[in-house]
Amino acid sequence: MNTEKNSAISIEQLRRNQPRFEGIKSGHRACLGCGQALAARLVTEAAGPDVVVANATGCLEIFTTPWPESAWHIPWMHSVFENAGAIASGMEAALKAQGKSTKVLAFGGDGGTFDIGFQAISGMLERGHNVLYVCFDNEAYMNTGIQRSSSTPHAAMTTTSPPGSERMGKRHLKKDILTIVAAHHIPYAATTSIAYPSDIRKKVRRAMDIEGPTFIHIHCPCPLGWGHDGANSIKVARLAVQTGLFPVIELERTELIGSMPIRHPKPVVEYLKMQQRFRHLFTTKDARAREELEHIQALADHNIKHFNLQGDTMDALDSDGADTVRRGGMRWA
Amino acid sequence: MNTKLKLTRGGFAWGDTSCNYHTGTWRVQRPQHEYRAAPCHASCPAGEDPQAYIALLDSGKPQQAWEELVSINPLPAITGRVCPHPCETGCNRGDYDQPLAIHSIERYLGDLAIEHDWAYPVTAPPADAPHIAVLGAGPAGLSAAWHCLRNGLQVTVFDEEAEAGGTLFTIPNYRLPDDVVRAETRRLLKAGINFTADFKLGREMNLDELQRRYAAVFLAPGVMKSSEWSIDGVTPRDLHQGLHLLKEWGDVGALPPMKTAVVIGGGNTAIDIARLLVRNGVDTHIIIHSSMPDPAHPLADDMRAMPREINQALEEGVKILNHHGIKRLLLRGEKVTGIEIIRMRKLPDDNGKLHRIAFDGTESILHVDQVIPAIGQIVDQQGMEDLVHGEHHIKVDAWGQVAGSENVFAGGDAIDGNGGTVTEAVGNGRMTAQAIAMKLKQQGLPVIEPPVVVHYENLNTEYFEPAPRAEQAVLPVAERVGETEIEAGLSVQQVEKETRRCFSCGSCLSCDNCWTLCPDNAVLKSKKMAADGSYYVFDYDYCKGCGLCAMECPTGYILMVEDI
Ligand SMILES: Cc1cc2nc3c(=O)[nH]c(=O)nc-3n(C[C@H](O)[C@H](O)[C@H](O)COP(=O)(O)OP(=O)(O)OC[C@H]3O[C@@H](n4cnc5c(N)ncnc54)[C@H](O)[C@@H]3O)c2cc1C
Ligand SMILES: Cc1ncc(C[n+]2csc(CCOP(=O)(O)OP(=O)(O)O)c2C)c(N)n1
Ligand code: SF4
Ligand code: SF4
Ligand code: SF4
Numbered sequence: 001m002n003t004e005k006n007s008a009i010s011i012e013q014l015r016r017n018q019p020r021f022e023g024i025k026s027g028h029r030a031c032l033g034c035g036q037a038l039a040a041r042l043v044t045e046a047a048g049p050d051v052v053v054a055n056a057t058g059c060l061e062i063f064t065t066p067w068p069e070s071a072w073h074i075p076w077m078h079s080v081f082e083n084a085g086a087i088a089s090g091m092e093a094a095l096k097a098q099g100k101s102t103k104v105l106a107f108g109g110d111g112g113t114f115d116i117g118f119q120a121i122s123g124m125l126e127r128g129h130n131v132l133y134v135c136f137d138n139e140a141y142m143n144t145g146i147q148r149s150s151s152t153p154h155a156a157m158t159t160t161s162p163p164g165s166e167r168m169g170k171r172h173l174k175k176d177i178l179t180i181v182a183a184h185h186i187p188y189a190a191t192t193s194i195a196y197p198s199d200i201r202k203k204v205r206r207a208m209d210i211e212g213p214t215f216i217h218i219h220c221p222c223p224l225g226w227g228h229d230g231a232n233s234i235k236v237a238r239l240a241v242q243t244g245l246f247p248v249i250e251l252e253r254t255e256l257i258g259s260m261p262i263r264h265p266k267p268v269v270e271y272l273k274m275q276q277r278f279r280h281l282f283t284t285k286d287a288r289a290r291e292e293l294e295h296i297q298a299l300a301d302h303n304i305k306h307f308n309l310q311g312d313t314m315d316a317l318d319s320d321g322a323d324t325v326r327r328g329g330m331r332w333a
Numbered sequence: 334m335n336t337k338l339k340l341t342r343g344g345f346a347w348g349d350t351s352c353n354y355h356t357g358t359w360r361v362q363r364p365q366h367e368y369r370a371a372p373c374h375a376s377c378p379a380g381e382d383p384q385a386y387i388a389l390l391d392s393g394k395p396q397q398a399w400e401e402l403v404s405i406n407p408l409p410a411i412t413g414r415v416c417p418h419p420c421e422t423g424c425n426r427g428d429y430d431q432p433l434a435i436h437s438i439e440r441y442l443g444d445l446a447i448e449h450d451w452a453y454p455v456t457a458p459p460a461d462a463p464h465i466a467v468l469g470a471g472p473a474g475l476s477a478a479w480h481c482l483r484n485g486l487q488v489t490v491f492d493e494e495a496e497a498g499g500t501l502f503t504i505p506n507y508r509l510p511d512d513v514v515r516a517e518t519r520r521l522l523k524a525g526i527n528f529t530a531d532f533k534l535g536r537e538m539n540l541d542e543l544q545r546r547y548a549a550v551f552l553a554p555g556v557m558k559s560s561e562w563s564i565d566g567v568t569p570r571d572l573h574q575g576l577h578l579l580k581e582w583g584d585v586g587a588l589p590p591m592k593t594a595v596v597i598g599g600g601n602t603a604i605d606i607a608r609l610l611v612r613n614g615v616d617t618h619i620i621i622h623s624s625m626p627d628p629a630h631p632l633a634d635d636m637r638a639m640p641r642e643i644n645q646a647l648e649e650g651v652k653i654l655n656h657h658g659i660k661r662l663l664l665r666g667e668k669v670t671g672i673e674i675i676r677m678r679k680l681p682d683d684n685g686k687l688h689r690i691a692f693d694g695t696e697s698i699l700h701v702d703q704v705i706p707a708i709g710q711i712v713d714q715q716g717m718e719d720l721v722h723g724e725h726h727i728k729v730d731a732w733g734q735v736a737g738s739e740n741v742f743a744g745g746d747a748i749d750g751n752g753g754t755v756t757e758a759v760g761n762g763r764m765t766a767q768a769i770a771m772k773l774k775q776q777g778l779p780v781i782e783p784p785v786v787v788h789y790e791n792l793n794t795e796y797f798e799p800a801p802r803a804e805q806a807v808l809p810v811a812e813r814v815g816e817t818e819i820e821a822g823l824s825v826q827q828v829e830k831e832t833r834r835c836f837s838c839g840s841c842l843s844c845d846n847c848w849t850l851c852p853d854n855a856v857l858k859s860k861k862m863a864a865d866g867s868y869y870v871f872d873y874d875y876c877k878g879c880g881l882c883a884m885e886c887p888t889g890y891i892l893m894v895e896d897i
């Protein structure tokens with residue numbers, strides 16, 4: 001390491017010489033502290049340059065391509081909201097016909113994945129295309145102004161699931177997309193979170209190495225839609241994992257083959273109270289608020305039991321250990 | 334670039350072109366690297382910065398770590414053994430699991446330097462540089478001399494003893510072996526310090542003569558006179574002071590004959606003489622009106638000795654009668670046969686001032702052959718009577734300057750308000766050498782401001798893992814005989830683990846968090862060190878000011894500041 005202090009470091013030069021691959025460049029228009037922007041950065045970094053991307057409509061598509069500009073450093077294509085799976089399938093078939101080994105990535109939000117793009121994705125998985133599909137889950141249709149999706153968690157407030165006299169935010173449950181996707185009998189389906197960048201990288205590399213359809217589901221806090229300070233995006237994401245509300249797991253075919261153990265499960269309230277979308281649960285007068293808090297805690301407890309998430313020892317790869325830092329940044333490898 | 338490509342509006346854009354747009358214009362606050370002092374640094378009386386040398390050690394640079402350490406404290410093998418380590422009380426890691434074993438790391442580096450005979454890093458002062466006289470070759474004097482050298486001044490240390498080291502030689506060998514004192518002081522003198530032995534102020538020369546001959550004088554004579562002690566004016570004929578006995582033991586290896594003894598006092602000297610007596614088969618009590626210290630609940634009237642020393646003394650069989658005092662001496666002729674003791678405490682009066690209260694009806698008799706006071710020492714004013722004016726200590730300002738004399742400074746045990754530790758002595762020596770250097774350059778002495786400290790709440794401890802603190806091996810009580818040092822140093826493996834426990838409070842750890850987590854690629858990594866001392870640079874063209882990097886920086890090194 002060069003320890004000579006240097007006040008005249010050229011920013012231009014530094015930008016060109018970063019010791020990492022950047023699939024998405026600066027200047028994109030994501031909100032301050034956007035979890036999805038970070039997740040997409042980490043995914044494309046780990047996937048490397050030999051990829052093409054099919055992107056569904058949504059925040060990621062919009063904030064990276066303010067015409068006539070683009071933040072993409074890799075071949076990228078957008079068609080419509082509902083067809084990323086179909087476009088990716090076509091790209092893969094074309095590359096195959098040309099004898100190329102370039103990997104096809106398909107990106108979508110939770111709306112584009114859980115709901116509107118789902119049949120195209122299902123077809124892609126069923127036909128066995130060699131595509132890595134990444135769902136950036138910010139738990140609502142954010143790009144059009146925070147409408148509920150089938151990924152929105154129970155009791156969360158969105159513009160189309162407002163709390164009021166009838167109900168306390170979203171009435172229904174968050175869809176278990178991973179199990180549905182895995183039911184296509186695909187070789188690899190996993191969840192991960194921006195709170196654990198090494199976990200994202202590890203899973204992307206794993207999926208890149210698999211010939212066939214793979215699926216990665218990333219939990220991405222949205223400061224605007226969830227109502228938290230952008231500075232807290234990682235903190236919120238970490239709490240989702242540590243409470244058990246967002247299980248970090250891996251499925252092969254349909255079997256659970258790995259999970260990030262939770263060392264000390266935290267009460268869900270710690271997670272919920274950081275976000276305005278749950279603020280109606282903290283009104284002291286409404287008995288329904290208490291009931292919903294208990295309901296959400298029960299959902300977390302259920303996840304912990306169902307996916308066997310409770311850790312029994314201190315584990316370097318559990319919810320507390322997986323983000324441990326070392327001098328020199330070695331852990332992010 | 335293929336410019337012939339024709340596509341419809343909205344259909345195509347060249348990659349990377351978003352960089353033309355500067356999202357930095359959105360920003361209302363800006364992240365900034367900001368060094369803040371680690372609490373270990375802020376609480377070290379010598380002024381050491383453990384964070385800095387631990388970082389170097391953790392980066393695999395032990396010699397540089399030692400050089401960083403001795404740039405402040407030239408006696409780490411010594412202080413690593415005997416300092417009460419307030420740095421560890423301050424250490425942020427204490428709020429998480431257990432404080433870092435800073436003193437053990439300090440000792441490790443000191444011992445490593447002895448083992449490898451590393452030379453103290455300093456360039457010789459120019460031949461025409463001002464010459465400073467230092468009186469007393471204890472830690473205060475030696476530290477002052479070292480820092481005079483580092484400030485480009487010539488320096489001579491005078492001491493009445495034949496060897497440099499001062500009271501360090503009185504600290505018993507089982508805690509601080511004389512060999513360690515010699516190994517460190519001799520190498521330090523070799524760095525370019527002139528040493529004149531067998532020179533007693535008031536005998537060879539008086540203070541005013543020293544003042545005339547040298548550009549400045551630093552007085553570090555320690556406290557060589559025992560405070561007077563009696564019970565209602567009565568003292569036994571064969572009274573031995575604790576410090577005197579310790580010195581005698583050090584010099585000739587013998588003690589006056591006795592079977593039972595009571596030591597009066599609650600400081601290091603009391604504990605050390607009691608432990609020495611027990612080692613020599615004497616049934617020994619310590620009597621003190623203070624409380625036994627409990628690090629978790631410090632009290633104003635706690636015994637002054639270090640809890641570690643007190644515990645080891647108890648393990649070895651020293652009996653401590655705290656909250657007790659002596660009411661009367663039982664004498665046969667002028668020889669002690671026992672003492673009448675009474676329970677007493679120091680309690681606050683209406684104004685909160687502590688004063689002693691004895692509790693009637695709690696008197697009892699203790700049969701002893703010797704009563705050994707170890708209640709404190711005062712300055713021996715020989716040769717500097719005009720300066721001390723019959724006081725117990727020398728009065729100085731925050732920089733160590735003696736009031737009313739331009740070129741006389743003082744430090745160490747001899748000055749008023751000093752807590753009587755080696756580390757404070759070292760700190761006084763360093764500050765005063767700086768003051769002398771500034772004065773000689775006709776610079777004014779600035780007001781000393783406490784540093785801005787990074788607190789536990791400023792860190793993000795999500796990124797650290799619990800890990801047990803490294804403990805030095807201690808000899809079992811049965812093997813603590815004679816002079817053998819009872820605590821061993823840490824092994825290399827232990828030190829490696831221990832340095833990794835450091836949170837690097839307030840200084841960049843090069844963990845890559847900010848670089849990894851910025852959603853806007855607005856943290857750039859640099860091979861060359863940036864002006865602020867880190868290897869990361871903010872790209873303000875794109876930084877939106879979200880604050881995520883500051884929140885996720887484990888060390889509290891990034892601050893968000895307004896930027897409108
Ligand atoms: C038994 C004992 C145990 C201790 N244990 C600890 C401990 O565990 N941890 C700790 O931090 N501290 C301990 N201390 C205190 C520590 O030793 C002192 O705080 C420290 O040595 C003070 O340093 P100094 O340089 O001010 O004085 P000293 O070390 O006392 O040095 C003064 C020097 O000045 C010389 N001198 C004095 N007068 C004259 C004169 N007129 N002419 C020439 N030379 C003169 C003396 O010969 C001596 O060399 C202990 C002290 C004792 C006695
Ligand atoms: C068929 C169709 N319906 C609606 C829209 C409007 N629309 C564009 S983006 C979007 C929301 C995207 O939500 P999601 O997929 O969750 O991604 P996010 O923006 O939250 O990242 C909607 C409803 C559209 N473009 N096409
Ligand atoms: S953790 Fe390290 S830097 Fe922080 S106070 Fe403790 S020793 Fe100092
Ligand atoms: S994370 Fe990036 S955009 Fe946010 S404040 Fe830090 S440097 Fe700026
Ligand atoms: S996040 Fe890590 S690399 Fe960045 S400034 Fe803080 S300590 Fe340094």
